[in-house]
Amino acid sequence: MAILTRTDHGAVAHLTMNAPERLNALSDAMLAALRDEFARLTEQKDTRAVVLSGAGKAFCAGHDLKEMTMGRQAEDGGRAYFKDLFDRCAAVMLAIRALPQPVIAAPHGIATAAGCQLVASCDLAIAATGTRFGVNGVNIGLFCSTPMVALSRNVPRKAAFEMLTTGAFIDTDRAVELGLINRAVPPERLEAEALALAETIAGKLGAAVRIGKEAFYAQLEMPLDAAYAHTGAVMVENMLWRDTAEGIDAFIQKRPPDWDQ
CATH class of the missing domain: 3.90.226.10 (2-enoyl-CoA Hydratase; Chain A, domain 1)
Incomplete structure (x- = not known):
C-alpha cells in the first residue's frame, strides 16, 4: 500500500x-x-x-x-x-x-x-x-x-x-x-x-492564481513601499495577458470568459 x-x-x-x-x-x-x-x-x-x-x-x-x-x-x-x-x-x-x-x-x-x-x-x-x-x-x-x-x-x-x-x-x-x-x-x-x-x-484563471500565490508570499517579507512596487509590477504583467483582457471583457459583457489557460 x-x-x-x-x-x-x-x-x-x-x-x-x-x-x-x-x-x-x-x-x-x-x-x-x-x-x-x-x-x-x-x-x-x-x-x-x-x-x-x-x-x-x-x-x-x-x-x-x-x-x-x-x-x-x-x-x-x-x-x-x-x-x-x-x-x-x-x-x-x-x-x-x-x-x-x-x-x-x-x-x-x-x-x-x-x-x-x-x-x-x-x-x-x-x-x-x-x-x-x-x-x-x-x-x-x-x-x-x-x-x-x-x-x-x-x-x-x-x-x-x-x-x-x-x-x-x-x-x-x-x-x-x-x-x-x-x-x-x-x-x-x-x-x-x-x-x-x-x-x-x-475554476479561476490558473495563471493568475499561480502568480498571485507567489506574489502573496513575496510581499509579506517586504517593507510596505517595496511590497506595493513589487505587486504593482505583477499586476502590470497580469493585465497584459490575453486571458485577463478576455476576463474583463466577459465581465463587462456579462458572459462566461473564454480562457486559454
Missing part, C-alpha cells in the same frame, strides 16, 4: 497520507513521498489546487519518534541524522510554499508538532470539528523549534509562544480564532468541503 495516495478530481489533486497505524507520522518514507509528489505537481499546470489529508483517525502526529530514537545509534549520537531529518522536513514545508497551486490542509483527529507545522505551512485549512492542534514537543523535552517557524507566521506571537511553552492543545474554535485554520466543518463533511474550496479555486 502506498504511503501517500493521490486521487484527481478534475483540476484538483487530493493527496492522502496513508500510514494510519503510525498516525501518518512524518517518517523518512512519508517525507520522501511528499517531496516527490510536490515536485511532480510543480510541473503539472493542469492541476490547479491540492487537498492534503490523512488516513485513519488522525491527520498527522508529527515526526516519527521511533525512527528518531533509532538515529541515536550512530557514532555521533544522531547529530548528522537529526540535521538531515529537519533539513528534509523544512524542504517539504518550503515546497508547499513554492508550489504554483494553492494547498488546502484538511486535518482531523490530531495535528501535532510537525503535523501542526504541516497545517500551518499549507495555504488554507479546513478542519473537522473536534480536531486538536498542538506543538507539544516540550512535553517530552523537545521544544518544537522548527514547527515554531510556520506556527508563528500564522498565529499571534503570544498565542504561539504559549502553545510552544505549555504543550497545550487547542480546539478548532480556538484555531479559527487564531487564524491557524480557515474554518471547521462536521467530520462527515470534511472531504466534500475541502474539495469544494479547491474546485472553486481551480
